[in-house]
Amino acid sequence: MPTIRDVAERAGVSPITVSRVINRSGYVSLETRARVEAVIAELDYVPNTLARSFRSRKTRVLALVLTDVTNPFWTTVARGVEDVANQNGFNVILCNTDEDETKQADYLRVLLQKRVDGFLLVPVRNTPEPVKLIQRQNVPLVVLDRQVGGVEVDVVRGDSEEGAFRLVQYVLSQGHRRIAVLAGPASISTAVQRVDGYRRALRQAGLDASAELVYYAEYDQTSGCQMAEQALAAEPRPTALFAANNFIGIGALQALRRAGWRVPEDMGLVCFDDVPSWLAIDPFLTVAAQPAYAMGQQATERLLARLSGPATAQCQEIVLPVEIIIRRSCGILQETG
């Protein structure tokens, strides 16, 4: 594999001139540029990013550490991140933690070793250690989707509390009074906030704590299935379920179908996070949709601003609004005999 020196020699210039041609930095005469480019093509010269990054101490790579790209919500977030990153000449390394703290720690270590220029992190738990680890290395960082306690850090997230509040308000408006929440892990801020919003909506409707029915589990389909089964066995039985994310929602739908319950006739179902239309789910879900793409975009913009701006800038928390999309999965409560 030829090096920049090989190109330089053959073109009769110095290596730095070749460097300037490649990077379009500094001045090079048109004539020289043409000659150098001809030699580059002739030799199939491919610049070595490793050497370049090593020397310049910049990789132009961002790390996106999230829980699971299989989830359409995260797929969309990732698109937002990549689009903004690419527009600005950055590549993105994507890592899935599967909500596992060990995996998260391993990835962070590897990514620091790779000297990525910045981190976009969806923390597995609300503990400050991972954030502190990155900050100690002076690598810019934006936390996505979730809050972490005990540290100053930029955060971009959706408004879980308000979204849950309005979604449950809607369910209440359909006449439901007994609503179960199938929530995520209590160690994740979004799960807590969605339960908070649910409680506020119940309270505003004049219902007290005895009307509450809250289940905590993982943000996945299996948990959704199990929590739905538990909710169906509760006494008195709820008339509607509020799934705290899309996978829980799909799991609940599965459990309902298996148990022979029709949605929305026999049981209302709403969920947090939208579901892509190509899933061809029927009946289609009423949801609180976070602006996933915009979350990715804005987090990346914030990170890029940190990369070019002074490290002293104030940390800020950007909270994006959630949209309630009313479809067919939760109708007016039917009176049963």
Added chain:
Amino acid sequence: MPTIRDVAERAGVSPITVSRVINRSGYVSLETRARVEAVIAELDYVPNTLARSFRSRKTRVLALVLTDVTNPFWTTVARGVEDVANQNGFNVILCNTDEDETKQADYLRVLLQKRVDGFLLVPVRNTPEPVKLIQRQNVPLVVLDRQVGGVEVDVVRGDSEEGAFRLVQYVLSQGHRRIAVLAGPASISTAVQRVDGYRRALRQAGLDASAELVYYAEYDQTSGCQMAEQALAAEPRPTALFAANNFIGIGALQALRRAGWRVPEDMGLVCFDDVPSWLAIDPFLTVAAQPAYAMGQQATERLLARLSGPATAQCQEIVLPVEIIIRRSCGILQETG
């Protein structure tokens, strides 16, 4: 950020000793090792992969270039690749070409610049140029899923022709005689082979070319939708559709639903590639399922073998069998008045 030298000075040893501690290479006394490790922790020293790879001329990174990880088939292939890679201490960089030759070319260039140790490539078209580009740089390469003409190269793929043959055989066994194929682009080998398998099945059933109904478009949902609409308008109308991949299948399902056709009562539907159960699609599809995970695994194993073995090894083509999974979307042909 501290360097290996900072650690060395503070520990009162030479940099190479620190290097030996980190890499567990060569001999270091237990005492020295302990002291060095203490300093590493104290200083939050993070080794610089860039420098290491630069020096050793090895990145321990593989590139996986495919069309679209949003597709569950590719998600599964990617898992197979990552699992094998990680087990062997390699990281994977994943790139989506979206079936766009320009994107593919851009990614290949960037990845070569990054000096990845090897490529797993799902070529956008069946032209040899991308493969040659990589081979010219002497970087090991395994082609996944598709064949390319005009080059010697390792290939791991599913048996599209045989899979299509057996799937269409099944459709014929249900009494269907007029079957439309909604195929992918004629420039992709799998699309051609699936049509070939379809033709062989028809011929074996004693049907001639006049029974054929072939549409070519992209391997995506929109195309599936459009081709299904065209097929429904054909004269005589087919009684079953064979979608050449899962996205085409989902698109076709959508078109059928919109047009008010029931599956399988009014129209049979089968497709190539399985669909994950959590999609909650109803009615569930009868498919020819490729061993996606195994494809990823075997391709990666082959690539790793190339990395450690002699570059002179014979190229081979590994063709994996396809499994027909019979579910509900294509039943016995109903006689209509």
Added chain:
DNA sequence: CTGTTAGCGCGTTCAT
């Protein structure tokens, strides 16, 4: 507009 000098952080080679 172009070149010279120097060194980024690490691991290989050889020496002790």
Added chain:
DNA sequence: ATGAACGCGCTAACAG
């Protein structure tokens, strides 16, 4: 069991 010297390919800083 440990260290010294060197260089990987490239670009920052400065000179001309």
